[in-house]
Structure formats: C-alpha cells, structure tokens
Amino acid sequence: MSLDDAEDGRPQNTAGPSTSNPGSHRKPTLKTIAELTGLAVTTVSRALGDDPLIARETRQRVQAAAAQVGYLPDRAAQRLRTGRTNVISLILDPHEEILGYGTSMIRGMTATLRGTPYHLVITPHFSDTPQIDPVRHIVHNRMADGILFSRTEPSDERVKFLLEAGFPFVCHGRTELATPHPYVDYDNYTFTYQAAKKLIASGCRRLFIILPPERFTFHHHMRHGFMTAVREEGVGFEIAVDITLDSKADAVRDHVAARLAEPDPPDGFICGGEVSAMAVMSAIHDLGLTIGQDVRLVAKQTSGLFDQVRPRIETIYEDLSEAGRLMAGLLLKRMAGATPVDELQAVLEV
C-alpha cells in the first residue's frame, strides 16, 4: 500500500501534457497533482491519506494521478509539519567485537521495515561518552520516532529515561525495573543451563564459564542458569574473572591457557560469544589437548561459523536476525498506538 517507486518505466516523453515547465522533470508535489486534477492542494493531501471526508471517487482519481506522475511525499516537509520523522534509530556500539552481531540484527530490522515508511538510521555510541548521550540527543531533538538498542542493564538509564519521556523504544535484553517496558530477549538462562547439563552429561566434572560483563542483565541470567545446573548436579565449577565475552580474544586465550596449565583444570567450557569460543578452542589446542576428549566446549552460535569449525563442538543457536525482526516489529506496534506492554515483550526460546 505504500512506497513503490518502481513505476518509472518511461512514461514521460510521450505523454507530454506538461502543465508547467518543460525542463527535465521537477519533483512532483501536491501542487502538481492539484493542477493535474483541478482540485485544491488540501483535497489532494486528504485524498492521498484516504480520508473518508473526501468522496471515494475523488480519492481514487487523485491516487491514480499521483501514481501516474510518480508522486512521493517530501519527507522533510512532512516531518517539519507533523513532527514525525519516519526514522528509527539503532544505537550501535562500534566497539562490540561480536562477529556480525550488528549485521545480523540489521538484516532482521530492515526486513521488517521494508514496505513501511521508516528508515533505519545507525546512531553510533562511542564508548568515551556516556551511554545515555545519544538517547538524550535523539529524544530531545526529535531525531527519530523510535529507538532500538541492545546490551541492556538491570537498571538501565536509557530505559528509565525513555520511559519517563514516553518515547517509543525496544531494547534487546531485559531490565529489572519495576515498570514494565518493551523488549526482546533471548533465554540466556536456559542457554547456560542446558549448556552445563550437556557438558555434565558428557562426563565433565569441572565447568568453566566466561560471562558477559557484570553490568549487563544477561550476565546475571547466564550466571543463574549455570549455577542452577551445577548445583543440581553437584559438579565443580568456576566463573572467569578478569575476562569477559567483551575481552580481546587474545586475552581470553591467554587466560584460558594459563588456567588449563594450573592444577585441577576445568574439563568443560561454556562460552556465549563466537570469538571468545574460538579463543578458548585455540588455547586448548595450543596446550596439546583435544576438544571433545580431554576438554569439552559448548558455545553460543549466532552465525554459520561453527558449522565449519573443526573439531566440531556443541553449540546452541541464537537467531539475532529474528531478534532484529521482532524488535522492529514491536517498535512499529508501539509507535502505532497504545498496545498493552505485555504484548510488546518477547523472549526467544533456546
């Protein structure tokens, strides 16, 4: 029902009832259509908006004319007049090292946004400035109609601010705030729970997990799932200190290698990031150990990478593209009107 410019075959030169200027072709505006149909600009505007105040026959006539001249509304003018921007801001931390994390999500988001009037704008967040800055800027200056971001924290400032401002947003990950809000999350509790169970079932007796930085909510989910499993089974465990899923891969490798060389080494690893998982593998390899034999590893898979990695390891899949699709979808709902918050929350199952 919208947004097609694929018209453009070449209907120009032949017809030539050019009402106004002969010069190439200026962008058609409402005025163009008004002159073409003999109606007033206002009428044309309403007709294109399918306002029932305008006679059905007139609406159709106007819409036909608009299609014929390839009319597309000027977004700047719409934006100035209505205050709506038709923009959705995705706040992205360019330093997120996670392989393809951003692109997968973007792929999903653009897929959902296709056919809507919304544009996806990448708003970078630089780690040398407070996390909330880009959010403040967007809201305060009406740079977008909605915001998407990830790496949510339990008492996330951005969420608090956006809730307070009543500004539409969907974040990837939950908070622990009292006020409910829209989000899309992955069931990281079950991820680590299942991962631990798998390792234990394979015979592992001392599990080692690398978690995201503590400030993120999913750190706690992962920790909790892991702890529940190891307690249920009563096996040994340790949680990486000093390194996280955000650490440089080399640091992860060195750390794991060092730990493996110490007494009473872990025999099962859980890793929620692809790059860190590769680092764990390389550490194991470099010590002459064999994965799947001396040591086991369960990793989160977010791309096709591990289908090609040898030796094969166990993985549990998280579909970030689907997360992106959902986030955009929920945001559209949220912007469209007052939907109950609980319909704007989703946890993707493992």
Added chain:
Amino acid sequence: MSLDDAEDGRPQNTAGPSTSNPGSHRKPTLKTIAELTGLAVTTVSRALGDDPLIARETRQRVQAAAAQVGYLPDRAAQRLRTGRTNVISLILDPHEEILGYGTSMIRGMTATLRGTPYHLVITPHFSDTPQIDPVRHIVHNRMADGILFSRTEPSDERVKFLLEAGFPFVCHGRTELATPHPYVDYDNYTFTYQAAKKLIASGCRRLFIILPPERFTFHHHMRHGFMTAVREEGVGFEIAVDITLDSKADAVRDHVAARLAEPDPPDGFICGGEVSAMAVMSAIHDLGLTIGQDVRLVAKQTSGLFDQVRPRIETIYEDLSEAGRLMAGLLLKRMAGATPVDELQAVLEV
C-alpha cells in the same frame, strides 16, 4: 535577560489559558534566540552561520546565546528549505554473508562522520529487486546527499547512473568505465599474487582459488593476480567453478572435499573470504588431511578471527574499517565541493 514564560518547571494542566503546550520545555528555535538577543530571526540565522556580513561582535553574542539555550537547528526545516538532507546512505545487501563485513565498514564510517552534521542511514538492497533501484530512489527523491556502496562491477549501472546525475558517491571497488569516479578499493591483485607466491614458496605445486562472483570487478583483479603468479612460476592451478565466495559455506566445503578426493588434487588453496576459508579448512580436516603439511591455505583476513583459528594458516589482512573511514572521508570531500577526481580515489595496499 531571561524572557520567560517558556521557562517553566512543570506546567500543570491547572489553568493553562496562556500559551499551551504541555511539553516540559519547548525546543529552542531561531525565534527563541532572536527574542533573547533582541535581533531578527534572519540575523540570528546568519550569525550562527558565521556570515561575515554580520558584525563579529553580534555573531559571538548570538552564538553564546545559542549555546546557552542548547539550540540545535531543526533538520527537517533546514532540509526543506535548502534541499540538503545531511544524510549519507549506505546501501547494504543484507544477504552478504561475509562475517562482520558490514559492521567493520560501518564502524569506520561512523568514526569519520562523527562531529559532522551527517547521519548514516542504512538503505537495504534486497536481492529480489534490481541493484539500481535503491540508488534511483535516493537520487530521485533526494533522500540523501551522498551514497556509499560496495561490490562494484566493471561497468556498474549504479556508477553510470550516479555520474550522469552528478550525484556524490564513493564505492568500494573500481569499475572499468572510461569516466573516472571516486572509489576506495583494496589491492586484490597483489593479494592473490602474494598469496600464490607464498604457497608456491612453501612447496605447493597445484593451486586452487575460490573467487568472488564473476560480475564483480574484484573477481578479475583476483584472477589476474593469481594467474600472473602461477604463470611466472609455472605451477599447476585451477579456478573454482560453480562455487564462489558468495556460495553457502556448506556448498564450498562439499565442493572442496569432492575435489580433494579426485586424482591429482590441489595442494594449495587461496580464499578471499573468511567463511569460505573456514569451509575449506573443514573440508580438508574432514578428509583426514593436515593443513600446513598435506595442504596449505592462504586466506584474506578482515577480522581477528584467524588469530584464533587452529591450525594456524597464512592470512593477508584487509582493513575494512579503514576502508569505511576513507570512503566516508572522500565522500565528505566530494560533497564539500569540486575536488579533482584523482584525489578521491584510493587503493589500500596489502
């Protein structure tokens, strides 16, 4: 000094016969500053633009006032009035499987764009529509001031169209068109040339290369570099048919595995993509061969991935983030004014 009535802390709905808006504090506009300084709106506008027609002292006074109230120009209004959008469109194919290809480039671009008034907008290109569609749409409807895209073809339609339209753009990869145009490329010729030389120096006598799809210019650069090296050295070679760097990883793996099982198998592989390289490695592994011994592989590295991959392979680095930085930088130059084209071209060395 403070004119007020717009100052408010909390305009309740109690009386509100006066002004009106419930919003906490309305966004400051030129008018706000005009009233604040006692000048005309026009003067304020020019002063903020540092127009030398306005007295230096006035300019400073206005700029101070603007800073004080936190004035930011309304982009929609500017855009409507001037026709400039302050937007740069990055056309991205969401199906590009290359790991992190997009994010690396985006990282570089946003770094360059930081501090400029430009926003980076992701314009997806869906493979079920002609490549030129989004470009046409952007130019025709003035959706951006400049365009960035990749995967350039020897006689790229997008380039031809944009040149014809006089629309600023920078692409990743060159064309073979007569008209010069801005681009950023990587020296893929030298990449494959050096890769082949390395393999031959290590004792390989039959090289196998996987190339990008033939329609891309860098297919030819890679092929040429490769051919030059194998001819110089007089070793056997073959070029993958049916599979390309865009093929699904599983397809690449199966194909390579099949070839390795045939008589007279290759003993050296060159691969310009990370995922395909992983696929080649897994094929080799699955046949019980040893990389670095029975068979060798040189891959292009665009992320930190191969630092963690075992066994270690030879890689040659391409800095996509730097490419993104450069592309954005050249585009800014191009949009700023008439720079000689040869200053808007860059080939990143191997």
Added chain:
DNA sequence: TGCGGAATTTGTAACGATATATATGGAGGT
C-alpha cells in the same frame, strides 16, 4: 547641511506538507 555608500540589520517570501476553520451545494423538512 546633506549625500553617497559601506557596514549592518531587517522584512518577506518561499520550501511542501497538514491541521483547523471556513465555504459551497444540494437534499430534506416545515
């Protein structure tokens, strides 16, 4: 005293769309 003219500043009209208020025309009732 007045006048040319540089140095400043100001007023007005757009840009293209939409919200609000106002007109037009005819059908229907009295």
Added chain:
DNA sequence: ACCTCCATATATATCGTTACAAATTCCGCA
C-alpha cells in the same frame, strides 16, 4: 420560499529555516 444539515471541497495559517531584496545606521566629505 426559507432554513437546517450533511457531504464535500477550499482557504488559510503554520512548522523552522534560509534566500533575496529592502531598510537602517553611521560615517566622512563636499
């Protein structure tokens, strides 16, 4: 005939900014 009322359509004001033309001040100098 007159008036009301509904269905349509039009006119006008406005969003915030900038281009262009016009006005104002303040000199020095004849």
